[in-house]
Amino acid sequence: LTPEQKTSLVTELSGYLEQLRGLQPPKEGFVGSLMLGSGYDHRLGGRRFGPFESIADFHKFVRRGDSMDLWTFDKDVTNVHNKSNSYVTKFTHADMSPENIIVKNGKITGIIDWEFAGWFPEYWEYTKMYFGWRPYREDFYQEMDKVLTTYPQELAADKAILKAYDIWSYDIDRPRRSADEERWREWDMGMRSRIVQDSISGTSAEVLADVAGP
Secondary structure (H helix, E strand, O other): OOHHHHHHHHHHHHHHHHHHHOOOOOOOOOEEOOOOOOEOOHHHOOOOEOOEOOHHHHHHHHOOOOOHHHHOOOHHHHHHHOOHHHOOEEEEOOOOOHHHEEEEOOEEEEEOOOOOOEEEEOOHHHHHHHHOOOHHHHHHHHHHHHHOOOOHHHHHHHHHHHHHOOHHHHHOOOOOOOOOHHHHHHHHHHHHHHHOOOOOOOOOHHHHHHHHOO
């Protein structure tokens, strides 16, 4: 594709995304599937999650239940998660990449792979687009940044949380304090130790991108 064709396709795609984002959620602040059931997204492991009645509840799940005092060292996470009520829910494809866009004769004829789609915070389409980052898609990201509402701080917050919790950690049940105080304290202390580290082995952007898939 020529640069002009790429620009034209991204402009066309942004129009379709705006139509999706214009849909009204059945419940304000709800996060989950289209039909108000549990959600599914490989960014958050291999199991279904939720649904959540508020974006604040969803954010707490993304933090694996951590209280905000554990994240005071990271301004992006605290700024984003402390203003949960300022976001609105939008219908989201949640896996927007060139591989999922069918093009014929310079026009978009289809968008595929809707298994992650549902009601998510307004920034989720943008941050999820970068979750599947590949260097060979760089021109796609650059063009999309020109036509989409961008969420750089939300993207930085998501990357920070991914350093502490890799995607498969969401498939591990967190101990309930009311059921097992000792095991909960062991988990809590372990997570506090992990979070304050600047980096965690095995969760580099390259590894996460490979797991996420194209």
